[in-house]
Amino acid sequence: MTDTTRPALPDHLSVDPRSPHHVAAVFEHDIGIHFNGKERFDVEEYCISEGWIKVPAGKTLDRRGRPLTIKLKGQVEAFYR
Template sequence: MTDLPDRLSVDPDSPFHDAELLAKGIGVRFKGEDKTNVEEYCVSESWVRLA
């Protein structure tokens, strides 16, 4: 498993956007539920932004 960044965004204008990593497919499990509509997340601050 690859180490994921602390913060990642699907917005190309965001400084946290990583097109190469997103192209590989990233899944997020939040509160025990798989989320497929995540626009951005931050592990250290324990939040996700959903579409």
């Protein structure tokens, strides 16, 4: 697959389909996130320009059954695998 068939990675992306920052076309491809130089596999949402990611806070769920997330600040880089 070439880079011309993949959409550009947005600055702000969320895995939640209800979010306004969810881009379904991006999730048709395998993407990865580097956070502070290490690859993370548990990222729920990220923003490159503001330098943060949201990850689940253990097994804790909110009242709607979705995982509670915490925001971590640092250097964020998104890429296609």
